[in-house]
Amino acid sequence: MASLKRSLGWIYNIPGLLADLRFFRFLSILVFAAGVSFADSQGPSSEINFGRNTKDGLFVTAKELETWGLARNFHLRNDSPLKNIQDYEANYVPTTGLSFDLLAPGNSRSYLYLDLVTFQPGPRYNLLRVQWLEIQINGRVKKTIYFGGGSFFESPVRITIDREEMMDRIVHVYLRPSPGDDTFAIWDAFVSPIQEDMNPMQDNAF
Numbered sequence: 001m002a003s004l005k006r007s008l009g010w011i012y013n014i015p016g017l018l019a020d021l022r023f024f025r026f027l028s029i030l031v032f033a034a035g036v037s038f039a040d041s042q043g044p045s046s047e048i049n050f051g052r053n054t055k056d057g058l059f060v061t062a063k064e065l066e067t068w069g070l071a072r073n074f075h076l077r078n079d080s081p082l083k084n085i086q087d088y089e090a091n092y093v094p095t096t097g098l099s100f101d102l103l104a105p106g107n108s109r110s111y112l113y114l115d116l117v118t119f120q121p122g123p124r125y126n127l128l129r130v131q132w133l134e135i136q137i138n139g140r141v142k143k144t145i146y147f148g149g150g151s152f153f154e155s156p157v158r159i160t161i162d163r164e165e166m167m168d169r170i171v172h173v174y175l176r177p178s179p180g181d182d183t184f185a186i187w188d189a190f191v192s193p194i195q196e197d198m199n200p201m202q203d204n205a206f
Contacts, residue, residue: 044101044170047190051089058098060185062088065117072126074119079187080156082113082196086187090117093133093184097176102191104161104169111192112137112171115156116145117185131181136174138165147183156198161191 052059066076079086091098104110114135130149135142137159145153161171171191177184 044103046103046105046192047083047085047188048100048102049085049087049089049188050091050186051087058091058094060090060092062090065090065185069119073122073124075122077118077120077155080115080198082115082156082198083188083190083192085190088187090185090187092182093175093177093186095177095180095182097174098186099172099174100189102171102173102189104166104171104191105193107163107166107169108193109163110161110166110171111195112159112161112173112189113156113192113196114159114173114175114189115187116153117187118153118155121152131183132178133184134176135159136176137161138167138170138172140165158195158198 050058062076062079068074069076079088079090102112116133130146130151132144132146134144135157142159142161143157145157147153173189175184175186
């Protein structure tokens with residue numbers, strides 16, 4: 001009986017084991033919370049350079065975009081060199097939309113620049129159906145752009161944001177495509193206190 005009791009001694013220590021488990025669980029919660037707090041304390045940046053570093057599965061290269069365009073008789077246009085974040089890497093906008101936060105440089109009027117992927121149509125381009133991309137800023141629709149069916153847009157897209165539209169300088173951007181469409185992509189985005197010079201650049205420089 002004594003040997004059996006010794007072999008089953010761990011059963012009598014279950015309350016202590018449970019206490020240890022509760023303690024380690026408490027520690028893990030603290031570590032997790034600290035990690036989230038640290039990430040949150042960094043806050044959003046005034047710019048985002050989309051591409052392989054975003055690690056969200058939406059990464060696409062300029063060569064892949066060029067191949068897609070050439071199959072439809074489109075010519076890929078440049079990733080804008082504004083803010084020196086030109087790297088010819090992009091994220092496509094999924095059918096569910098794409099959202100991200102930016103930080104305005106000040107509390108006055110600011111300008112959002114969305115460097116969206118654009119194409120120069122060839123003589124017989126193959127994209128007849130019009131597709132659209134709705135740009136929402138802090139919950140408000142600020143602009144809608146159209147692509148296909150004879151409709152094209154220039155990039156970067158500039159959107160004015162008044163200080164009344166920002167809370168604590170946060171600019172929450174949500175790009176919502178037309179239902180079922182995933183043909184839009186974005187190189188980068190940034191917020192500036194000034195209206196940047198957006199002169200067109202030479203195409204196909206990558």
